[in-house]
Amino acid sequence: xxxxxxxxxxDPLSIFFIFVILxxxxxxxxxxxxxxxxxxxFPRKVFAWVLLLIFVCSMLLVVTGSNLLVFIIAWELMSLVxxxxxxxxxxxxxxxxxxxxxxxxxxxxxxxxxxxxLMIYQxxxxxxxxxxKDACHLLPMQxxxxxxxxxxxxxxxxxxxxxxxxxxxxxxxxxxxxISSIMSGVMIKTAIYGMIRFIFFILGITSPWWGILVLIxxxxxxxxxxxxxLMEHDxxxxxxxxxxxxxxxxxxxxxxxxxxxxxxxxxxxxxxxxAGLYHLINHAIFKGxxxxxxxxxCKATGTRNMEKMGGLxxxxxxxxxxxxxxxxxxxxxxxxxxxxxEWLTLQAFFLGALNTLGGTKVFLGICAAMLALTGGxxxxxxxxxxxxxxxxxxRSQYAESAREVSWSMKAGMFILAALVIxxxxxxxxxxxxxxxxxxxxxGVDGSALNLSAYNxxxxxxxxxxxxxxxxSYLSLPYLAALLVILxxxxxxxxxxxKRKSLTYKTWDCGYYKVGSRNEYTATAxxxxxxxAFSFFLFPYHKTxxxxxxxxxxxxxxYETHTTPVFKKYVYYPxxxxxxxxxxLLRRIQPGSIHLYLAYIFAVIILLIMFINKF
Amino acid sequence: xxxxxxxxxxxxxPFLSGLITKIKNNLRxxxxxSILQPYYNLAKLSLKSEVLxxxxxxxxxxxxxxxxxxxxxxxxxxxxxxxxxxLRGIGDFLALIFIFSLGRFFxxxxxxxxxxxxxxxxxxxxxxxxxLVEPALCMVVFSIFLQFGSTDISVFCxxxxxxxxxxxxxxxxxxxxxxxCARIPVDNQETHLELTMVQEAMILEYSxxxxxxxxxxxxxxxxxxxxxxxxLIFPISLPAKGNFIGLLFWGLWYSGRIFxxxxxxxxxxxxxxxxxxxxVVDYLGFAFLLGIIAVICAxxxx
Numbered sequence: 031x032x033x034x035x036x037x038x039x040x041d042p043l044s045i046f047f048i049f050v051i052l053x054x055x056x057x058x059x060x061x062x063x064x065x066x067x068x069x070x071x072f073p074r075k076v077f078a079w080v081l082l083l084i085f086v087c088s089m090l091l092v093v094t095g096s097n098l099l100v101f102i103i104a105w106e107l108m109s110l111v112x113x114x115x116x117x118x119x120x121x122x123x124x125x126x127x128x129x130x131x132x133x134x135x136x137x138x139x140x141x142x143x144x145x146x147x148l149m150i151y152q153x154x155x156x157x158x159x160x161x162x163k164d165a166c167h168l169l170p171m172q173x174x175x176x177x178x179x180x181x182x183x184x185x186x187x188x189x190x191x192x193x194x195x196x197x198x199x200x201x202x203x204x205x206x207x208x209i210s211s212i213m214s215g216v217m218i219k220t221a222i223y224g225m226i227r228f229i230f231f232i233l234g235i236t237s238p239w240w241g242i243l244v245l246i247x248x249x250x251x252x253x254x255x256x257x258x259x260l261m262e263h264d265x266x267x268x269x270x271x272x273x274x275x276x277x278x279x280x281x282x283x284x285x286x287x288x289x290x291x292x293x294x295x296x297x298x299x300x301x302x303x304x305a306g307l308y309h310l311i312n313h314a315i316f317k318g319x320x321x322x323x324x325x326x327x328c329k330a331t332g333t334r335n336m337e338k339m340g341g342l343x344x345x346x347x348x349x350x351x352x353x354x355x356x357x358x359x360x361x362x363x364x365x366x367x368x369x370x371x372e373w374l375t376l377q378a379f380f381l382g383a384l385n386t387l388g389g390t391k392v393f394l395g396i397c398a399a400m401l402a403l404t405g406g407x408x409x410x411x412x413x414x415x416x417x418x419x420x421x422x423x424x425r426s427q428y429a430e431s432a433r434e435v436s437w438s439m440k441a442g443m444f445i446l447a448a449l450v451i452x453x454x455x456x457x458x459x460x461x462x463x464x465x466x467x468x469x470x471x472x473g474v475d476g477s478a479l480n481l482s483a484y485n486x487x488x489x490x491x492x493x494x495x496x497x498x499x500x501x502s503y504l505s506l507p508y509l510a511a512l513l514v515i516l517x518x519x520x521x522x523x524x525x526x527x528k529r530k531s532l533t534y535k536t537w538d539c540g541y542y543k544v545g546s547r548n549e550y551t552a553t554a555x556x557x558x559x560x561x562a563f564s565f566f567l568f569p570y571h572k573t574x575x576x577x578x579x580x581x582x583x584x585x586x587x588y589e590t591h592t593t594p595v596f597k598k599y600v601y602y603p604x605x606x607x608x609x610x611x612x613x614l615l616r617r618i619q620p621g622s623i624h625l626y627l628a629y630i631f632a633v634i635i636l637l638i639m640f641i642n643k644f
Numbered sequence: 645x646x647x648x649x650x651x652x653x654x655x656x657x658p659f660l661s662g663l664i665t666k667i668k669n670n671l672r673x674x675x676x677x678s679i680l681q682p683y684y685n686l687a688k689l690s691l692k693s694e695v696l697x698x699x700x701x702x703x704x705x706x707x708x709x710x711x712x713x714x715x716x717x718x719x720x721x722x723x724x725x726x727x728x729x730x731l732r733g734i735g736d737f738l739a740l741i742f743i744f745s746l747g748r749f750f751x752x753x754x755x756x757x758x759x760x761x762x763x764x765x766x767x768x769x770x771x772x773x774x775x776l777v778e779p780a781l782c783m784v785v786f787s788i789f790l791q792f793g794s795t796d797i798s799v800f801c802x803x804x805x806x807x808x809x810x811x812x813x814x815x816x817x818x819x820x821x822x823x824x825c826a827r828i829p830v831d832n833q834e835t836h837l838e839l840t841m842v843q844e845a846m847i848l849e850y851s852x853x854x855x856x857x858x859x860x861x862x863x864x865x866x867x868x869x870x871x872x873x874x875x876l877i878f879p880i881s882l883p884a885k886g887n888f889i890g891l892l893f894w895g896l897w898y899s900g901r902i903f904x905x906x907x908x909x910x911x912x913x914x915x916x917x918x919x920x921x922x923x924v925v926d927y928l929g930f931a932f933l934l935g936i937i938a939v940i941c942a943x944x945x946x
Contacts, residue, residue: 380795388943392936395790395939396936402779403776406771410774412749413752414768417757421703422758423759501794503733503734503796505734505735509717512731516713527853529691529692531696532693532695533696536697536699546759550765557768558922
């Protein structure tokens with residue numbers, strides 16, 4: 031009855047996701063050896079390893095299962111195991127709270143998924159993906175739209191797109207750091223897998239508004255994610271908000287792909303999906319890397335608050351280099367991998383605009399501009415993160431006493447950092463592979479899309495039949511070589527000049543003792559953004575002066591925080607409404623056994639009537 | 645040819661800054677410093693010894709090289725006098741934007757490295773302004789793309805018709821250029837007052853040859869922007885072969901249009917006051933809006 035090939039699927043899309051999962055998980059597993067040391071007792075270490083294995087296996091099952099039952103069971107298993115990781119540090123209240131939020135919201139998502147699956151099953155009377163695919167193509171428009179929306183909400187909840195992102199900044203930072211890196215790097219990507227598998231492959235895209243809806247949600251996720259990240263001073267929460275942003279960027283590629291499929295532009299759809307998948311694997315790598323670095327920093331300093339760090343570049347030189355590489359990649363700086371996928375996504379928007387008409391062009395252009403804004407804000411955020419954590423002087427004794435982490439943690443980070451660079455420089459070959467994946471998923475012959483291995487020349491003749499523009503060029507290895515050569519030339523010039531160099535104190539305007547208290551803080555750094563985006567963040571300030579006399583201020587306290595808009599205006603009212611409803615329900619449950627017997631009697635009568643009817 | 649173009653950029657970029665300063669000073673009825681002052685400054689800085697802050701790390705030390713390398717790499721992507729650009733295959737207009745942001749990223753980090761509040765202030769403001777510049781710049785690139793069907797810089801530099809879209813795009817690019825090159829009304833290069841400075845605050849801790857590198861990088865970046873603006877407003881074709889006089893006039897006009905952009909910059913700088921930092925949001929919002937108008941023009945086809 032149970033046979034492997036009937037229940038599992040190993041097409042290019044699945045293999046791609048297996049690769050993503052294993053690459054980040056193995057680096058994280060290596061890292062966890064050092065990370066768990068001295069932090070947990072032996073049984074809990076064993077527990078962590080076992081959970082990790084189950085977690086990775088469940089994710090692999092999600093991306094390889096070829097029928098609904100396997101998929102949904104693996105999906106649930108993945109959610110539950112990750113819940114145990116969220117509450118792994120159960121001695122903290124906030125872990126329990128984060129776990130609660132996570133498990134409730136993730137199950138709401140699963141509920142939507144189940145509804146969608148039931149609707150699909152009703153049409154196909156089979157659990158097998160291929161059978162479902164055939165059945166779905168016969169469904170009426172209305173049903174397919176409903177299924178699409180249910181799937182979008184269900185998978186969107188797991189992926190963390192706004193406004194269903196609310197659990198992500200709580201749950202991800204609360205898990206141990208190597209698990210945060212897997213959750214942020216890989217787990218939320220399984221939702222993207224689900225979207226591609228169920229919406230592209232099984233459901234089939236019919237109307238353009240699907241793609242446009244995904245694009246709009248993606249843009250909102252990008253901007254909301256990055257703006258909240260800018261305001262965040264908890265390093266792991268900051269990274270979690272960046273996951274919301276990057277899922278948005280991935281969905282830009284995916285949504286664009288949907289849009290092109292419905293516009294009947296198959297090659298462009300392949301290209302857009304390539305951009306999305308490329309960003310997906312890039313984000314898995316650099317976000318995995320950043321979370322591992324954040325874990326090292328937290329382990330070394332014992333705090334997650336950025337304001338208490340500083341000067342770690344001298345105390346933790348390796349971690350600093352790895353974090354810098356990750357930060358550069360996520361800020362889309364050449365020649366690293368984040369830049370390549372952002373460039374591809376922008377090109378996908380541009381090429382799409384060339385093939386559509388009128389207002390759509392402007393819409394796609396504005397989407398591209400918003401992506402550029404996101405990139406700029408992300409760069410600002412990571413200047414803040416790296417600058418405040420690693421540069422200048424230590425801001426507390428925690429940072430003062432930090433030491434470099436152990437070899438296994440360094441090795442885990444090194445693997446991912448090397449991959450960041452490789453995935454940047456080898457962009458040509460990787461795009462070639464991804465074209466195969468994406469073409470196979472969309473059922474298009476991808477061989478026409480030939481790109482050379484050394485550069486990413488967009489061969490427009492191949493990409494689109496309609497109005498043909500001219501090729502655009504990007505060559506990462508040459509670009510990297512150019513930058514290195516130019517940098518080296520100036521370095522040599524500097525060295526040959528042999529000017530005297532003195533070391534002295536930082537300019538302190540003639541006062542004495544510029545200390546770490548004078549340094550710019552993360553709060554101060556993000557102030558311009560807080561004010562510029564005040565229409566969304568609703569910042570709150572409070573200043574208080576403690577005076578000895580009218581003339582002499584003894585102490586000064588300043589407090590600022592931003593209003594969590596989604597929590598305050600969406601989730602709290604919703605929660606209040608649910609509680610109110612529950613209180614109403616309580617009225618029919620007064621505790622009297624007679625009444626309960628009457629209820630049972632009434633239900634039986636109703637059932638008998640109901641059965642009689644058929 | 646690549647080396648020649650790099651040398652032309654290095655040699656001529658400071659001149660533009662000197663020219664702008666000279667025009668500004670003359671408009672204000674002042675004698676002003678010599679046009680060649682930027683060269684004197686660079687030479688002076690290169691000859692001096694330097695002071696490094698003891699709080700700084702290797703980030704501070706390598707930033708000037710990265711900054712100058714990224715500026716020059718960006719400059720090599722544009723077809724200054726060789727068409728198409730010598731390193732055309734390396735990157736397009738979008739790559740140019742990202743290459744410049746590489747330099748900026750490191751400069752902002754270096755500003756935080758010394759641990760003084762000046763640097764932090766400059767760094768924070770610079771990233772704030774630059775992140776708002778990005779969407780406007782993207783819109784301009786998009787409008788150019790819609791007209792020429794490619795983000796390749798050489799393609800649009802090879803075209804020679806003036807359209808409404810490219811003119812409006814040029815105005816948007818000019819506004820962006822003022823913000824990117826630390827000019828009034830966004831930044832003021834002439835003061836060292838902490839309330840107003842952005843760029844100057846970031847490089848406060850630098851001295852000697854490294855400072856010279858940073859200034860040179862800024863000059864080169866400015867020249868790249870001026871060239872692109874000039875190309876959008878006054879697109880010209882390649883010279884007719886053989887005719888020496890024709891070639892001379894072509895060369896004069898070719899470089900003259902960049903000076904026209906410099907002249908406009910000087911006029912704008914003299915006639916405006918520096919904005920408050922939070923007015924820059926409106927300013928760059930306006931640039932973004934112009935970008936959208938340019939895109940709409942390109943869509944309509946005018």
